[in-house]
Amino acid sequence: MAMDPEEYYAHAIAAADAEGRLPLARMTGWDISPFEQEGLRVTPLRPPVMPEPPRHGEDPADCRSCDHRDDGIWFTDTWRLTRIQRVGVPLVLMLHPRDHYDLADLPDELAAELGVLTKHLVGHIQALPGITRAHAYRIGDGAAHLHMWFFARPEGQPQLYGSWLVVWDDLMPEYPAELAEADAATVADALIESYGGRRTPTA
Numbered sequence: 001m002a003m004d005p006e007e008y009y010a011h012a013i014a015a016a017d018a019e020g021r022l023p024l025a026r027m028t029g030w031d032i033s034p035f036e037q038e039g040l041r042v043t044p045l046r047p048p049v050m051p052e053p054p055r056h057g058e059d060p061a062d063c064r065s066c067d068h069r070d071d072g073i074w075f076t077d078t079w080r081l082t083r084i085q086r087v088g089v090p091l092v093l094m095l096h097p098r099d100h101y102d103l104a105d106l107p108d109e110l111a112a113e114l115g116v117l118t119k120h121l122v123g124h125i126q127a128l129p130g131i132t133r134a135h136a137y138r139i140g141d142g143a144a145h146l147h148m149w150f151f152a153r154p155e156g157q158p159q160l161y162g163s164w165l166v167v168w169d170d171l172m173p174e175y176p177a178e179l180a181e182a183d184a185a186t187v188a189d190a191l192i193e194s195y196g197g198r199r200t201p202t203a
Contacts, residue, residue, distance in 0.1 A: 005048035012045055020044035032161045034168050057144040060100040065145035069098045070201035074188040078110060079117065080201070081191070083184040084149075088172025089165065090131060091152035091183050095121065102146050103138060117195065118148065124190040125152050128183050132156075135165055152183075 003011060016022050021042045028037050057063030072080035078099070084092040095117060097110060106114065118136055125134035132155040138148050151169065153160050160168045188199060 005050055009045070009048050016045055020046075027163065030164070032159050032164050034164060034171055055140075055142060055144045057100070063100055063143075063145050065096055065143065065147065066100050069096075072096075072201070073184055074191055074197050074199060075201045076197045078113065079197070081121075081188060083180065085177065085180075086174055087180070088169045088175055089151055089160070090154050090175055091125065091128070091150075091180050091187075092169070093121065093125070093150040093184060093187065095148040095150070097146055100145055102144055103140065106146060114148070117191075120191055120195045121150055121187065124187045124194070125150060127190070128152065128186060130155050131183075137166070 002008075012022065013020060021044050024037055024040060024042060027033060028035055028040060057065060060066055069080065072082045074081040075098075078097060080096050080098050082094045082096065084094055095114075097106065101107070101110065103111075122134040122136060125131060131152045133153040135151040135153065136148060137151070138146070140146070151165055153165055191197060192199070
């Protein structure tokens, strides 16, 4: 059985200093870290908040993703793909179910589609010139409506490897929108060719 919130906090704070700051993560010592360890410190660990605040869209009536079910660059009857704007890496795409589901309540047939779509999207992103890897993420703490992130890692930038990529993305200057838009269109067209779907919400 997992620790309850108070037990987990007590367990963690026992390793912290007098200000409630935990030691720096091992990740900050990796050569791909965007930060130098000297002068870097951890934010004090705050006590648990119970109950947790609700995520956006817990009530489908207030869900922005549901409100935008017909917005995107690629569609099927059940999925839509959008391009995230104002990013630092060459391309960030997001896959959403058009109806209101989170990952844990996704019907099995949509979960199977999600796996196949993820494979196709990663392949098409990695086929873009100048891109060497596509990272796929599901976080789920900010919004209740499932949204899968796809980050394109630029070729020749091994410092942007792995789990730090999303932090580097936030640090980099904004990538030219016209280039990202063209690459997003290439991925959408390739997805139509390999998987199906269309560029508009209705057939």
